[in-house]
Amino acid sequence: MQIELKLNGRVCKADVSxxxxxxxxxxxxxxxxxxxxxxTSNCGLCTLWLDGKPxxxxxxxxxxxxxxxxxxxxxxxxxxxxxxxxxSDEGAEQCGYCSPGFIMNVLAMVKELPDPTEEQIQHYLxxxxxxxxxxxxxxxxxxxxxxxxxxxxx
Amino acid sequence: xxxxxxxxxxxxxxxxxVTGQPVYTSDLLPAHCLTVKLLRSPHAxxxxxxIRTDTAKKxxxxxxxxxxxxxxxxxxxxxxxxxPEPSPYDRLILDRRIRCEGDPVAIVAGENxxxxxxxxxxxxxxxxxxEPILDFTKALxxxxxVHPEEDFKALCDVGADNKRNLCCCGVNEEGDVEKELxxxxxxxxxxxxxxxxxxxxxxxxxxxTQLDAFGRxxxxxxxxxxxxxxxxxxxxxxxxxxxxxxxxxxxxGGFGAKQSAVSEVYPAxxxxxxxxxxxxxxxxxxxxTNGSPRHEMQIHIRLGADKEGNIRAIDLYTLSNAxxxxxxxxxxxxxxxxxxxxxxxxxxxxxxxxxxxxxxTMSGGAxxxxxxxxxxxxLETAVNELAAKLNMDPCKLRExxxxxxxxxxxxxxxxxxxxxxxxxxxxxxxxxxxxxxxYPARQLENGHIRSVGVAMAMQGSAISNVDxxxxxxxxTDEGFYIMLIGATxxxxxxxxxxxxxxxxxxxxxxxxxxxxxxxxxxxxxxxxSYASSTTYLxxxxxxxxxxxxxxxxxxxxxxxxxxxxxxxxxxxKAVRSLTTGExxxxxxxxxxxxxxxxxxxxxxxxxxxxVSPPPFMAGIAEIDLDPExxxxxxxDYAAAVDCGTVxxxxxxxxxxxxxxxxxxxxxxxxxxxxxxxxxLRNRNFMQYKIPTRLDAGKxxxxxxxxxxxxxxxxxxxxxxxxxxxxxxxxxxxxxxxxGLQFRKLPITSEQIAMGLLxxxx
Ligand code: FES
Ligand code: FES
Numbered sequence: 001m002q003i004e005l006k007l008n009g010r011v012c013k014a015d016v017s018x019x020x021x022x023x024x025x026x027x028x029x030x031x032x033x034x035x036x037x038x039x040t041s042n043c044g045l046c047t048l049w050l051d052g053k054p055x056x057x058x059x060x061x062x063x064x065x066x067x068x069x070x071x072x073x074x075x076x077x078x079x080x081x082x083x084x085x086x087x088s089d090e091g092a093e094q095c096g097y098c099s100p101g102f103i104m105n106v107l108a109m110v111k112e113l114p115d116p117t118e119e120q121i122q123h124y125l126x127x128x129x130x131x132x133x134x135x136x137x138x139x140x141x142x143x144x145x146x147x148x149x150x151x152x153x154x
Numbered sequence: 155x156x157x158x159x160x161x162x163x164x165x166x167x168x169x170x171x172v173t174g175q176p177v178y179t180s181d182l183l184p185a186h187c188l189t190v191k192l193l194r195s196p197h198a199x200x201x202x203x204x205i206r207t208d209t210a211k212k213x214x215x216x217x218x219x220x221x222x223x224x225x226x227x228x229x230x231x232x233x234x235x236x237x238p239e240p241s242p243y244d245r246l247i248l249d250r251r252i253r254c255e256g257d258p259v260a261i262v263a264g265e266n267x268x269x270x271x272x273x274x275x276x277x278x279x280x281x282x283x284x285e286p287i288l289d290f291t292k293a294l295x296x297x298x299x300v301h302p303e304e305d306f307k308a309l310c311d312v313g314a315d316n317k318r319n320l321c322c323c324g325v326n327e328e329g330d331v332e333k334e335l336x337x338x339x340x341x342x343x344x345x346x347x348x349x350x351x352x353x354x355x356x357x358x359x360x361x362x363t364q365l366d367a368f369g370r371x372x373x374x375x376x377x378x379x380x381x382x383x384x385x386x387x388x389x390x391x392x393x394x395x396x397x398x399x400x401x402x403x404x405x406x407g408g409f410g411a412k413q414s415a416v417s418e419v420y421p422a423x424x425x426x427x428x429x430x431x432x433x434x435x436x437x438x439x440x441x442x443t444n445g446s447p448r449h450e451m452q453i454h455i456r457l458g459a460d461k462e463g464n465i466r467a468i469d470l471y472t473l474s475n476a477x478x479x480x481x482x483x484x485x486x487x488x489x490x491x492x493x494x495x496x497x498x499x500x501x502x503x504x505x506x507x508x509x510x511x512x513x514x515t516m517s518g519g520a521x522x523x524x525x526x527x528x529x530x531x532x533l534e535t536a537v538n539e540l541a542a543k544l545n546m547d548p549c550k551l552r553e554x555x556x557x558x559x560x561x562x563x564x565x566x567x568x569x570x571x572x573x574x575x576x577x578x579x580x581x582x583x584x585x586x587x588x589x590x591x592x593y594p595a596r597q598l599e600n601g602h603i604r605s606v607g608v609a610m611a612m613q614g615s616a617i618s619n620v621d622x623x624x625x626x627x628x629x630t631d632e633g634f635y636i637m638l639i640g641a642t643x644x645x646x647x648x649x650x651x652x653x654x655x656x657x658x659x660x661x662x663x664x665x666x667x668x669x670x671x672x673x674x675x676x677x678x679x680x681x682x683s684y685a686s687s688t689t690y691l692x693x694x695x696x697x698x699x700x701x702x703x704x705x706x707x708x709x710x711x712x713x714x715x716x717x718x719x720x721x722x723x724x725x726x727k728a729v730r731s732l733t734t735g736e737x738x739x740x741x742x743x744x745x746x747x748x749x750x751x752x753x754x755x756x757x758x759x760x761x762x763x764x765v766s767p768p769p770f771m772a773g774i775a776e777i778d779l780d781p782e783x784x785x786x787x788x789x790d791y792a793a794a795v796d797c798g799t800v801x802x803x804x805x806x807x808x809x810x811x812x813x814x815x816x817x818x819x820x821x822x823x824x825x826x827x828x829x830x831x832x833x834l835r836n837r838n839f840m841q842y843k844i845p846t847r848l849d850a851g852k853x854x855x856x857x858x859x860x861x862x863x864x865x866x867x868x869x870x871x872x873x874x875x876x877x878x879x880x881x882x883x884x885x886x887x888x889x890x891x892x893g894l895q896f897r898k899l900p901i902t903s904e905q906i907a908m909g910l911l912x913x914x915x
Binding site: 072 | 168169172268355356408409644646809810816838850
């Protein structure tokens with residue numbers, strides 16, 4: 001099937017099979033930051049934005065993205081580096097495999113909730129699994145990032 | 155000069171990881187790479203009567219289909235261990251005999267996934283289904299044999315006997331346990347049971363292979379053990395090691411899972427047969443059903459003490475379930491006793507005996523903690539039971555009995571304990587949680603119970619006299635260094651930690667050291683990252699290498715100044731005369747060493763250790779338990795760790811937090827169940843629940859560092875240790891809240907609620 005969509009701001013036309021997942025499609029298009037961690041929509045590694053909203057790309061068909069805007073971490077390099085620096089300063093990107101999906105969701109959260117409570121943060125990100133870090137360092141990084149933002153340091 | 159050791163240095167690959175650069179195995183696939191998948195057996199025990207692949211082979215795009223008739227007939231082990239491996243050689247790439255659900259039956263390679271999936275459906279297999287032996291407690295000397303084959307081979311004398319379903323057995327003791335137990339006032343005599351938890355690293359097993367320009371097999375794999383993978387492939391494919399090169403890119407987590415060559419052999423044999431690049435990626439389900447999980451263990455303990463609470467004897471017997479194959483079977487079991495019993499310095503006698511048996515369940519492997527986790531759950535729970543029986547605070551009981559620095563540890567290979575602040579760790583954890591006010595429990599107004607529970611833990615630092623760590627450092631023109639290592643950074647940060655050490659040894663900026671690892675054609679031999687060895691063992695190799703390279707720099711600098719080495723000093727930037735101050739800079743020395751006038755300046759040293767100094771920790775859990783539903787919520791966890799000198803304060807903290815959460819999952823939610831036919835029920839993250847950030851609770855970590863004289867900068871290990879306390883500490887907290895003593899993991903809400911109901915009646 002022919003689809004046409006915007007991937008990280010660039011128009012992208014392709015012929016895809018009807019059962020192709022958006023996850024596999026964006027990886028084929030060179031967006032390697034998008035990872036697959038499960039078969040059951042549980043891990044959040046494949047998180048990207050569809051029209052600016054976070055979705056699990058393992059659970060969206062590529063054809064559903066037809067006519068829409070898809071954003072991956074490749075399209076948000078400056079934001080990724082900005083928040084990623086906080087994550088790195090905590091050492092909370094351990095293997096880093098969960099980091100892109102997690103950061104996509106953090107950036108979405110910050111757009112939606114400029115001043116989230118700790119509970120809001122934990123619930124917003126509950127679908128992003130990380131087997132390495134124990135989550136504490138991720139939370140420290142988010143807090144420091146939000147603080148820096150509020151203090152106008154970013 | 156800035157010092158890097160003991161600082162919170164950012165990981166050197168961090169920014170690449172957080173911006174999603176293509177650095178992992180699957181991001182690097184060569185063009186026109188064949189997709190490899192496995193047809194797996196639905197049966198736990200069977201013989202393949204026939205396989206028909208002719209129609210499947212006709213599917214357009216199929217490049218090759220292999221069955222048991224197409225693979226070498228020499229048995230090997232997938233365990234990544236130093237040769238000769240203690241794990242028996244009990245595997246073939248594909249075998250006619252099926253020994254567990256999911257055992258591979260055929261390898262299918264094709265141009266794309268659709269073709270491979272179609273072909274997989276068209277392979278016709280006729281099985282002779284056999285009765286499996288699923289209950290490992292009945293496996294020893296059972297008439298059903300998992301490995302009846304004649305060519306089963308154990309390289310080491312581990313007591314293996316395949317005609318008895320025995321992978322390994324042994325006993326180790328000191329003093330007269332029976333006599334001591336007979337004289338004890340109190341004996342705790344109980345059996346504890348832990349399951350075969352999955353590491354659940356976010357990147358599943360994966361490998362791609364290709365032939366390089368010289369016709370050699372080039373293997374890129376998400377592995378912790380590249381050099382062992384080279385040998386394993388050589389054994390499996392029956393080709394010399396000289397024809398194999400193994401490369402490790404960034405790894406998406408391992409936790410021991412990737413200390414076995416789980417996925418490597420399949421694309422490798424496809425590339426050997428077709429000459430084409432080939433790649434395999436395990437699904438999450440495959441990683442769960444046919445990975446290399448923790449060994450299920452049943453541990454029987456007899457713990458004896460006098461009325462005052464002096465522990466007099468420990469008798470510990472472990473029955474471990476190897477599953478279908480013996481990977482890491484003989485070695486994990488050893489830690490269940492050798493790294494639990496030595497926590498206590500008071501016993502006059504101990505005995506540790508073990509059997510490791512085969513069964514038709516998935517084969518075990520290495521998982522963080524490696525048997526110590528199971529043993530510590532059992533022994534620490536027994537000690538908490540003893541405290542309850544003595545009516546004594548479990549912390550007091552530990553203070554009375556714990557091992558102390560300067561003691562010889564009979565159950566730890568007779569090693570002298572040269573560094574230990576376990577006493578301070580316990581004190582610290584108690585203070586952090588306010589133990590004296592919170593022990594044992596209190597009722598909240600909403601009916602919930604708040605309680606605390608305690609445990610201690612230890613581990614080792616590398617395998618003494620066996621494992622090897624190496625580093626090679628070269629001085630280049632411009633005076634920067636290239637450091638080659640064979641230790642595998644799997645997120646643990648060793649590429650950074652080892653560079654921190656080198657920078658301090660060479661008095662230079664971290665940026666002046668470029669770290670490269672791992673490529674078996676280029677890196678110095680290193681057994682890989684496992685057994686909590688990297689910081690301790692490869693770290694010492696780095697220090698020794700730096701010493702040599704300094705000597706060479708000083709010698710050449712002195713020669714360039716026409717002085718003798720004792721007339722100059724090297725401050726990291728230049729070699730200068732002690733009298734005149736005349737100097738040659740490091741870039742000048744670097745250039746000169748490459749000009750032919752002087753020898754090239756490089757050094758490579760490997761290191762092995764006669765001892766394996768244990769790190770220690772104390773962990774205290776505070777839980778909120780709802781007696782209506784049995785739900786346990788972790789309110790607070792206080793962890794105090796003695797890993798010797800902390801090399802990177804950030805990474806050590808995150809290691810600890812990550813290990814604790816894995817331990818929490820093992821205790822409360824990560825369940826493994828089989829159907830009556832031997833099919834695993836917990837096959838994905840829906841059924842095997844690893845902790846989310848909502849389950850992790852609040853964790854607090856402090857370091858109480860001792861100084862280990864045999865370690866780099868005084869460091870010991872940390873990676874594995876930190877998974878060991880949650881299971882016994884939370885089990886203890888549940889007991890303190892409810893009076894229910896659980897001895898099997900996981901402890902689910904349902905079990906607690908039902909237990910409380912039964913108690914009421
Ligand atoms: S791959 Fe796990 S949620 Fe999408
Ligand atoms: S950092 Fe490894 S899974 Fe999150």
